[in-house]
Amino acid sequence: MADRLLFILLISVSIAGIFISKDALSQGSDVIIEVDGKPAYTLPLYANRLLTVGGPYGNTLIEIQGGKVRVKEAHCRNQLCVREGWISKGVIVCLPNKLVVIVGGSKKDRQQGIDAITG
Amino acid sequence: MPNYKLFMSLFLCLFAMFLNSCSSNKPSTYKKSKALLDTFITITVVAESKEKADNAIENAFDVIEKYGDLINFFSDTSELSDINRNAGIHGVRISPETLDTIEKAVYVSEKSGGAFDPTIGPEIKLWDFLNKIKPSDAEIRRNLPLVNYKNIIIDRDKSTVFLKKKGMLLDLGGIAKGYAADLAVQELKEKGINAGLVAVAGDIKAFGLKPDKKPWVVGIKNPRQKNKDDEIIARMPLRDKAISTSGDYERFFVMDGQRFHHLLVPSTGYPAYTCQSVTVIADKGVTTDGFDNAMFILGPEKGIELATKMGLDAMIIDNKGAIHTTTGLQGKFTIERNH
Numbered sequence: 001m002a003d004r005l006l007f008i009l010l011i012s013v014s015i016a017g018i019f020i021s022k023d024a025l026s027q028g029s030d031v032i033i034e035v036d037g038k039p040a041y042t043l044p045l046y047a048n049r050l051l052t053v054g055g056p057y058g059n060t061l062i063e064i065q066g067g068k069v070r071v072k073e074a075h076c077r078n079q080l081c082v083r084e085g086w087i088s089k090g091v092i093v094c095l096p097n098k099l100v101v102i103v104g105g106s107k108k109d110r111q112q113g114i115d116a117i118t119g
Numbered sequence: 120m121p122n123y124k125l126f127m128s129l130f131l132c133l134f135a136m137f138l139n140s141c142s143s144n145k146p147s148t149y150k151k152s153k154a155l156l157d158t159f160i161t162i163t164v165v166a167e168s169k170e171k172a173d174n175a176i177e178n179a180f181d182v183i184e185k186y187g188d189l190i191n192f193f194s195d196t197s198e199l200s201d202i203n204r205n206a207g208i209h210g211v212r213i214s215p216e217t218l219d220t221i222e223k224a225v226y227v228s229e230k231s232g233g234a235f236d237p238t239i240g241p242e243i244k245l246w247d248f249l250n251k252i253k254p255s256d257a258e259i260r261r262n263l264p265l266v267n268y269k270n271i272i273i274d275r276d277k278s279t280v281f282l283k284k285k286g287m288l289l290d291l292g293g294i295a296k297g298y299a300a301d302l303a304v305q306e307l308k309e310k311g312i313n314a315g316l317v318a319v320a321g322d323i324k325a326f327g328l329k330p331d332k333k334p335w336v337v338g339i340k341n342p343r344q345k346n347k348d349d350e351i352i353a354r355m356p357l358r359d360k361a362i363s364t365s366g367d368y369e370r371f372f373v374m375d376g377q378r379f380h381h382l383l384v385p386s387t388g389y390p391a392y393t394c395q396s397v398t399v400i401a402d403k404g405v406t407t408d409g410f411d412n413a414m415f416i417l418g419p420e421k422g423i424e425l426a427t428k429m430g431l432d433a434m435i436i437d438n439k440g441a442i443h444t445t446t447g448l449q450g451k452f453t454i455e456r457n458h
Binding site for chain 2: 104113114115116117118119
């Protein structure tokens with residue numbers, strides 16, 4: 001009897017855990033891709049995706065996976081952007097392609113906790 | 120079976136917590152926006168049900184709309200236009216709300232030594248900030264004698280207002296949004312709402328606490344925003360307080376490298392240049408809305424002095440970007456990381 005109750009208790013705890021962690025994980029961050037100094041794409045960091053962005057040296061392949069982003073393939077000479085590897089915050093710059101990949105808080109995050117704006 | 124009792128009580132506790140978290144009676148925030156008073160109004164309330172929230176919010180919007188019809192500067196049918204049309208001719212009988220707003224405006228004028236003046240209308244109408252039209256010096260000078268709050272004659276008993284000089288124009292734009300926020304909060308409370316936030320553009324009134332028992336947080340706009348990451352310069356937690364901001368970035372144009380904005384000095388008819396923005400915190404929206412204008416005209420030193428004298432809190436960003444606050448605000452707000 002006690003074993004069965006313990007089992008129910010553990011199940012209940014894990015169900016409650018799902019609700020709690022769902023709340024905690026609802027914040028997201030953004031991947032912002034700037035081309036030629038202008039924001040061209042904004043993507044969620046928590047959705048896996050491949051994206052091709054054109055530039056003077058051909059297409060650059062950007063990969064978002066598991067909350068990280070990297071430049072997977074680029075056709076510039078020094079390949080600095082590819083060598084940068086995965087980032088979960090900060091910036092990757094590909095100067096020849098005039099491409100900047102920024103991982104930042106989403107607008108929701110930046111203004112998190114603000115209920116209204118005066119001014 | 121002590122184990123059995125222990126497990127059973129633990130289980131019941133957990134079950135009760137779970138039920139409580141899912142129950143529809145748990146207070147939540149509900150939010151609605153509407154374009155009224157020539158601006159955008161957002162009302163947030165804490166309520167047990169969407170139905171109760173909707174009903175209260177719609178009622179508050181109605182109150183604001185009715186008030187807006189009375190004090191609209193641009194509508195021929197408003198009480199305010201009636202007063203202006205009859206300037207120099209006779210007094211006009213008006214509703215208690217309009218009378219009260221005008222009385223409050225005159226009060227701010229008196230306390231600020233005329234830095235705030237609701238009779239600024241004849242000067243304001245010379246400027247066209249949208250089409251970048253600056254009036255000539257002669258035009259500005261010609262209308263100056265029409266600007267003087269002392270020529271507003273209020274007869275409380277008869278509920279009338281008379282503007283002494285023909286051509287005078289009363290403009291309540293510098294105080295009406297705050298007043299509207301007060302009216303809306305009063306209406307929400309009458310409809311049984313104990314906590315909420317009414318934002319009439321940047322004139323905001325907060326009451327009660329959020330469902331998490333924390334105060335409402337209002338962001339203060341950065342007057343010199345460079346990118347989307349620095350929209351907010353500071354955040355201010357509020358409970359049962361109103362907050363308003365006047366800034367030189369709201370209605371303005373730049374001509375020959377000079378910024379011309381809508382916050383005109385009543386004694387000269389030209390924009391005031393010692394501040395970028397002024398934020399005031401007080402119990403009532405009508406107070407914050409009126410005094411933020413007055414302090415903007417007075418500048419950082421005299422503005423803080425006036426706030427302190429009146430028992431208000433203020434944050435002034437001067438023309439160099441430096442932040443000045445009343446001592447009452449120290450430790451009560453946070454400045455954003457990037458400033």
